[in-house]
Amino acid sequence: MSRETFGGIPCKNRSKNTFEDSEDERESLYEEIWAKGGFSFFLENYQDVLMDEQANLSAYTFWAKKVRNRIIDERKKNILAPLDPPHPFGAKRPSLEQSYYETFNLESVDIIDINQSPIIQITATGIETRREGIVEFDVVIFATGFDSITGSFLKIDIENGKGQKLQNEWENGIATNLGMSLPAFPNLFYMYGPQAPTAFSNGPSCIEIQGEWLTRMFVYLRAEDITRIEAKEEAAKDWTRKVKDVWNMTLLPKAKSWYQGCNIPGKVVEPLNFVGGLPVYINDLEICERNDYKGFIVQKNNV
Numbered sequence: 001m002s003r004e005t006f007g008g009i010p011c012k013n014r015s016k017n018t019f020e021d022s023e024d025e026r027e028s029l030y031e032e033i034w035a036k037g038g039f040s041f042f043l044e045n046y047q048d049v050l051m052d053e054q055a056n057l058s059a060y061t062f063w064a065k066k067v068r069n070r071i072i073d074e075r076k077k078n079i080l081a082p083l084d085p086p087h088p089f090g091a092k093r094p095s096l097e098q099s100y101y102e103t104f105n106l107e108s109v110d111i112i113d114i115n116q117s118p119i120i121q122i123t124a125t126g127i128e129t130r131r132e133g134i135v136e137f138d139v140v141i142f143a144t145g146f147d148s149i150t151g152s153f154l155k156i157d158i159e160n161g162k163g164q165k166l167q168n169e170w171e172n173g174i175a176t177n178l179g180m181s182l183p184a185f186p187n188l189f190y191m192y193g194p195q196a197p198t199a200f201s202n203g204p205s206c207i208e209i210q211g212e213w214l215t216r217m218f219v220y221l222r223a224e225d226i227t228r229i230e231a232k233e234e235a236a237k238d239w240t241r242k243v244k245d246v247w248n249m250t251l252l253p254k255a256k257s258w259y260q261g262c263n264i265p266g267k268v269v270e271p272l273n274f275v276g277g278l279p280v281y282i283n284d285l286e287i288c289e290r291n292d293y294k295g296f297i298v299q300k301n302n303v
Contacts, residue, residue: 006277008197008205011043018046018055030062042094050090050250060089070101079113080104091255145263149272150174150194160185173268175240177231177295178285180210186230189214195243197281198273199259205278213285217293228299235295247271 002008018026033040041063048055067081080101095101103109117131126136147154150170158166164184176182179196181189191210192198198206221229247253247260252275256262260271274281288295 002205003278003282007043007200008202008278009039011039013043013045013047015047017048018058026058034066038096042090056088056251060085063089067101072105076104076111079111087255088251091252092257145258147264148258149198173270175236177235177239178288179274181231183231183233183236186228194272195239195274197278200273200275201278209282216289225301226298227301230297232295232297243271243274246276250275
């Protein structure tokens, strides 16, 4: 079943739009998938939740109501689950938790919204913010985000036979073929990386699909006595265009998220993942395979 679902896990969204149901029917569905916990409220919701702003707001309003009921302090409610959503629901990774919000009811736990009260400096005893002044801590843990999807690639000194470095190739944006290879870097393949379903899929499901496809491709290359294979530039442009087109059909661009590199100063803002879902991705892989990998340049051993 995992390969038949958007994210490679046993959760399927409803094959209807939000406002095709009455208010009571919507509430009933929300309650049902909320009770399941985990990914269900996001991935088993209506099919237009990440496409239509009003549908998204409907889901967010229910989510906020549920979360706010679990938090005692009104100030904390307004920070953790504001009535006015700071971004579309799901455009940043939702909290998939069991008792996270109840933690803020403890006397020893507080929260400061640094959007409203920015950090001025780290002091010898804690952190100074605009409104609170110096808040003392025994330990300060920096958790300011990470350079997702492409960051680890760019930290490796990958260079092709012509002296071209991957850092330079991706300086103004990434371009790959099927999210597994790139032009000018022959015999280089990767899994669970840029322009693949990656952050929008279950990791093992995605890697298994890619690994099996690559294995079949390598068997084909050996049978055809091909020793060099490289993504065509036009194929990479076509795939990159598809990645962006699908991304722009959603509400995802409306959030400053690590999904598109917004958390890294100076990084090109672009979709780093393919969000068409695993079934669409599998179909594209199969089309490439059936057409003898026409999106690639190949060279035989005796050429």
